[in-house]
Amino acid sequence: MEKYTERLYNGIVKENPTFRLMLGMCPTLAVTTSLINGFGMGASTLAVLAFSNLLISALRNVIPDRVRIPAFIVIVASLVTVVDLLMKGFVPSLYAALGIYIPLIVVNCIILGRAESYASKNTPGLSFMDGLGMGMGFTIALSCIGAVRELLGAGSVLGHQIIPDDYHISIFVLAPGAFFVLSLLTALQNKLKFPSATNVKKDDESTGCGCGCAGCSVGCTDTADSK
Amino acid sequence: MENPGITSYNVSASPHIKDSSSTSDIMRDVLIAMLPTTVYGIWQFGLNSLIVVVLTVATAVLAEYLYQKFMKKPSTIRDLSAAVTGLILALNMPPEIPVWIPMLGAVFAIIVVKQFYGGIGQNWMNPALAARCFLLISFALRMTNFTSKRLGYDSLSGATPLAAQKQAADAISSATAGAASGGYTLMNMFIGRVPGTIGEVSKIALLIGAAYLLYKKVISLRIPLAYILTVIVFTFVFGNHTLTFVMGHLLGGGLIFGAFFMATDYTTTPITPSGQIIYGICVGILTSLFRMFGGSAEGVSYAIIIGNILYPLIEKMTIPKPFGRRAKA
Numbered sequence: 001m002e003k004y005t006e007r008l009y010n011g012i013v014k015e016n017p018t019f020r021l022m023l024g025m026c027p028t029l030a031v032t033t034s035l036i037n038g039f040g041m042g043a044s045t046l047a048v049l050a051f052s053n054l055l056i057s058a059l060r061n062v063i064p065d066r067v068r069i070p071a072f073i074v075i076v077a078s079l080v081t082v083v084d085l086l087m088k089g090f091v092p093s094l095y096a097a098l099g100i101y102i103p104l105i106v107v108n109c110i111i112l113g114r115a116e117s118y119a120s121k122n123t124p125g126l127s128f129m130d131g132l133g134m135g136m137g138f139t140i141a142l143s144c145i146g147a148v149r150e151l152l153g154a155g156s157v158l159g160h161q162i163i164p165d166d167y168h169i170s171i172f173v174l175a176p177g178a179f180f181v182l183s184l185l186t187a188l189q190n191k192l193k194f195p196s197a198t199n200v201k202k203d204d205e206s207t208g209c210g211c212g213c214a215g216c217s218v219g220c221t222d223t224a225d226s227k
Numbered sequence: 228m229e230n231p232g233i234t235s236y237n238v239s240a241s242p243h244i245k246d247s248s249s250t251s252d253i254m255r256d257v258l259i260a261m262l263p264t265t266v267y268g269i270w271q272f273g274l275n276s277l278i279v280v281v282l283t284v285a286t287a288v289l290a291e292y293l294y295q296k297f298m299k300k301p302s303t304i305r306d307l308s309a310a311v312t313g314l315i316l317a318l319n320m321p322p323e324i325p326v327w328i329p330m331l332g333a334v335f336a337i338i339v340v341k342q343f344y345g346g347i348g349q350n351w352m353n354p355a356l357a358a359r360c361f362l363l364i365s366f367a368l369r370m371t372n373f374t375s376k377r378l379g380y381d382s383l384s385g386a387t388p389l390a391a392q393k394q395a396a397d398a399i400s401s402a403t404a405g406a407a408s409g410g411y412t413l414m415n416m417f418i419g420r421v422p423g424t425i426g427e428v429s430k431i432a433l434l435i436g437a438a439y440l441l442y443k444k445v446i447s448l449r450i451p452l453a454y455i456l457t458v459i460v461f462t463f464v465f466g467n468h469t470l471t472f473v474m475g476h477l478l479g480g481g482l483i484f485g486a487f488f489m490a491t492d493y494t495t496t497p498i499t500p501s502g503q504i505i506y507g508i509c510v511g512i513l514t515s516l517f518r519m520f521g522g523s524a525e526g527v528s529y530a531i532i533i534g535n536i537l538y539p540l541i542e543k544m545t546i547p548k549p550f551g552r553r554a555k556a
Binding site for chain 1: 367
């Protein structure tokens with residue numbers, strides 16, 4: 001049982017995909033204009049991630065090694081289609097706000113990264129928990145960034161206005177604000193010396209994925225506990 | 228110690244330049260050069276602009292001091308560069324702006340744009356202009372509201388001559404637009420009896436300051452001249468071919484202020500002479516493009532910032548050939 005909860009802790013804190021691994025930067029920067037958008041993006045990614053990990057892990061002995069990437073993509077794309085249609089049907093306003101970034105979950109490097117480095121090597125149960133943990137880590141990170149941007153840029157939290165109109169720094173809900181908030185959070189993290197993809201040495205592979213999306217085919221989890 | 232006569236000389240590597248000028252001297256000269264237009268702006272726009280100028284400069288210096296104290300770095304407030312940044316930012320503000328807006332901008336300029344990239348000489352973008360654009364995007368309405376009760380322009384729309392000219396050009400066909408720059412005479416634009424930011428209105432005060440900088444050799448004429456001439460040629464060719472239209476672009480907005488005081492920042496402009504001319508032309512073309520075909524009337528800030536991003540490329544392109552080296556085959 002401890003192995004399963006450890007996966008959750010690993011995804012949320014130890015290897016948080018946004019703050020530690022620096023993965024999935026595109027949706028992180030693009031859709032975190034408000035708390036609800038960030039949360040919605042995180043939650044839909046969570047659903048896809050958990051079930052893609054489960055399916056890929058279950059099929060890991062069937063999928064031939066040489067065509068594993070296309071096979072993973074097909075599985076992920078099917079799940080994204082399910083999420084896409086569900087959101088379109090049940091939360092149309094959130095669906096409209098997230099726009100193209102819902103279909104783009106297919107190519108989210110967190111999902112492919114976890115499939116490649118974890119789900120294809122571990123049991124379905126553990127892989128599902130790993131997807132759940134990573135998805136929750138992503139959701140929390142996106143919600144945090146979204147909350148900061150919404151508060152500063154639109155003066156509200158979850159749509160409830162707190163700061164009067166006159167004092168909104170609206171650049172924070174625009175594209176530059178995403179970079180400001182993310183870079184300040186990362187700078188803070190570097191200052192406090194939390195390990196992340198940007199401050200560990202190349203040979204010290206405590207996060208494994210230090211070289212960004214492309215480097216994700218290396219096994220994150222194999223080396224993660226070595227430090 | 229075979230040759231004691233030579234070892235006793237401590238010779239540094241060339242170039243052996245002997246000059247007493249320092250960063251603080253240059254920054255002091257820049258501050259002096261901006262004094263005429265600051266005084267004019269405060270005299271014309273009244274108390275609020277004085278508060279804006281004083282508090283923005285103070286905030287910039289304080290932000291630099293506190294950041295360096297907090298980060299345990301040697302303090303550089305004595306070189307006056309933070310004061311210059313604060314003053315340029317303050318002079319870029321509309322006269323009736325609530326003072327917390329430029330103060331926020333000063334903190335952004337010093338901490339985010341300047342110190343995060345390593346402090347003086349390391350920033351890749353003019354801090355004051357970056358802050359102005361930050362504020363312009365965030366508080367668009369108040370940053371473009373140039374009404375001034377003191378000047379008596381609250382009854383009018385309070386548009387700068389440049390904005391008035393653009394409105395006219397957009398409303399009517401461009402053939403008749405340049406006839407009058409929104410009712411402001413050239414003389415008023417030159418002296419500064421027009422709405423605008425605190426520091427950009429009085430062209431004569433700006434030119435006095437620029438002459439001082441040129442006399443003290445703090446800036447050279449290459450960038451400002453290339454910049455201004457490009458704008459004149461561009462607006463003449465692509466405008467309606469009238470002198471009034473060109474003069475409106477020359478005197479109606481922040482061109483003179485930008486060309487002499489903001490486009491000549493040492494850190495963010497090329498150091499090679501030919502590079503400076505190319506830089507001036509680039510910024511001039513961008514300014515004219517933004518002003519004539521863009522959404523807003525003014526384009527100096529964005530043009531200079533984009534020029535700042537281009538300058539390493541321009542510098543790379545114009546590296547001078549050392550004497551005696553053969554040209555590439």
